[in-house]
Amino acid sequence: MTSGELDALAIARRQLQLAMADELYSPASVETRVQLGLLASNIALAERLGPAGLREPEPFRWELPLLETFVRELAPKARGTLRLLCDEGGSATPARLMELTGAKSLAGLTNAIRRATHDATRDHPHSGLPAERALLHVEYSGRPNQVVVRYYVDPDVLPLLKEAINRVEPSE
Numbered sequence: 316m317t318s319g320e321l322d323a324l325a326i327a328r329r330q331l332q333l334a335m336a337d338e339l340y341s342p343a344s345v346e347t348r349v350q351l352g353l354l355a356s357n358i359a360l361a362e363r364l365g366p367a368g369l370r371e372p373e374p375f376r377w378e379l380p381l382l383e384t385f386v387r388e389l390a391p392k393a394r395g396t397l398r399l400l401c402d403e404g405g406s407a408t409p410a411r412l413m414e415l416t417g418a419k420s421l422a423g424l425t426n427a428i429r430r431a432t433h434d435a436t437r438d439h440p441h442s443g444l445p446a447e448r449a450l451l452h453v454e455y456s457g458r459p460n461q462v463v464v465r466y467y468v469d470p471d472v473l474p475l476l477k478e479a480i481n482r483v484e485p486s487e
Contacts, residue, residue, distance in 0.1 A: 327357070330354070335351065374447070379475050379479060382475050382478075385431055385432060385450065386476075386479045386483040389427060390427050392427075393427035393431065396412065396428075399415045400468065401473060403415075405469075405470060406465055406467035407465060412424075412466065421466075428450065429451065436448045451467075451468065452469070453466055
């Protein structure tokens with residue numbers, strides 16, 4: 316810790332000591348005692364975790380085994396749509412995907428992909444927020460009437476996704 320940084324744990328510890336000393340001279344309300352107990356438990360937890368418990372988690376990254384789990388979670392129709400999207404270079408307009416799949420709407424397919432993404436990554440360490448682990452991204456037009464312009468997969472993930480799809484369901 317540099318001299319310009321505050322040691323929040325030391326400050327909390329000192330505040331707890333002062334509050335406990337005041338408690339000897341004037342009894343505190345139930346609410347104050349509960350707050351002191353919570354402060355004490357937070358200090359104890361922070362001391363037990365130490366600096367390692369305060370580190371930022373590593374960012375979420377899609378890897379082949381997890382992508383295979385994701386592809387297995389997909390319904391066959393959604394898996395086929397994702398394969399078509401990959402064959403289009405990882406990006407396609409809604410009109411193009413509807414043309415390729417013959418679907419009148421993509422809502423069910425995109426919801427199935429979102430649901431499988433969530434199911435496959437739910438228990439993954441460092442999974443972060445759902446937006447951070449999205450596999451199928453959506454680009455919208457500007458306001459006020461936002462419309463889907465295209466669906467796409469990150470270029471870094473695309474080769475791994477193609478391989479995962481081919482491992483789970485080899486193309487004929």
